Amino acid sequence: MKKTTTKEPIFLTDTTMLNAMEDYVRVVDRKGQILFENEALLRFNQAESKGSPVFPLSTATGPFLEHTVTRTEFCVAGHVFSVMNSPIYEDGEVVAAIQVFRDTTIQNNITLQLLNRNRKWQKEIALARTIQTKMLPRMKTFGNLQFDFAYMPSEELSGDFFDFVPLGEGRLGFYISDVVGHGVSASILTMFVRQTMRSILEEEKIREPAQVLGALRDRFYEIQMDDGQYFSLFYAVFDTVKNTLTYANAGHHCLPMVECAGELETLYATGRLISPVLLKGYTYEQHCRPMRKADRFLFFTDGAVEAKNALGMEYGEENLRRLLLHTTKNTLSTIVHDLRQYTGEQLKDDIAIVYVENQRRKV
16 A cells, blocks of 8 residues: 655745745634744844733634735734735645744834924914915005905915015015925025015115115025026016005016006017126116006016916916906906816916005095
């Protein structure tokens, strides 16, 4: 009679690869007997074991019951392990389960630290956003001037900013600025612009727009930013006594529009960006025009005209001109609604729009 022998499972014939793994590997049969533990697991057991298996044998039941790969996670000896259980078949039956224990403690700790830091960062961003928003002007009227504005950052913090500063004797200083980039760095630079402009106008009492821009450029040069930091700014003085608008431009290529009696005018002015490169001897051009009854001014940043629809087509200045010409009531809200409809609410750049209407009556 021929003697029968039990065929040794293939997973026990060559364990070289399993022993080379840094992960802990164990093979358990249906009866809960441990058939194999790789060298990494044996070392861990020796260090942590109190006379019983470190990893519960119940972690291997999944493959037997479900005939499929299962994944679990649990804590052992102060470590967090991710466990993958895979069935081992013999003659079509699940006879054992191979378990791979991966220590994810460090990874989980890093993830937790990142989550905590992200929460803290989000709180700080929210605070900065609140501060930035609250620093926007609340002024809605000045003499016969009526204001309306929209402020739409593409991210939580914006690089666009504008401000109104009363100068006395019926004059009002106004600027709109566009800082390169987005986010925290751009937001910080907008705060520099605001505080510096306030200092120039309120403390130093520099009044002429060309001189104001020159002073701003000098202050920016003093803080020694790198060449990649710069911004544009259009500055104007509304004089409600003399009924004039005096203005100068520092690289703001979105030139303001003025509508009156169905006629549209552009406030042309050129000038260099405010940048760390000091241009000695350079002076900004200054322009002056009368303010007429019912003049309607539209100031904006490039995010408005460069906003794109789903097809990648830009909104363009032509749409702003059209709405300014043909909308006499709720002009700004109409423009904002049209922009949002056009872009589908997907803003790729910050947008700031300021609408000013001169409601001066004839004497």
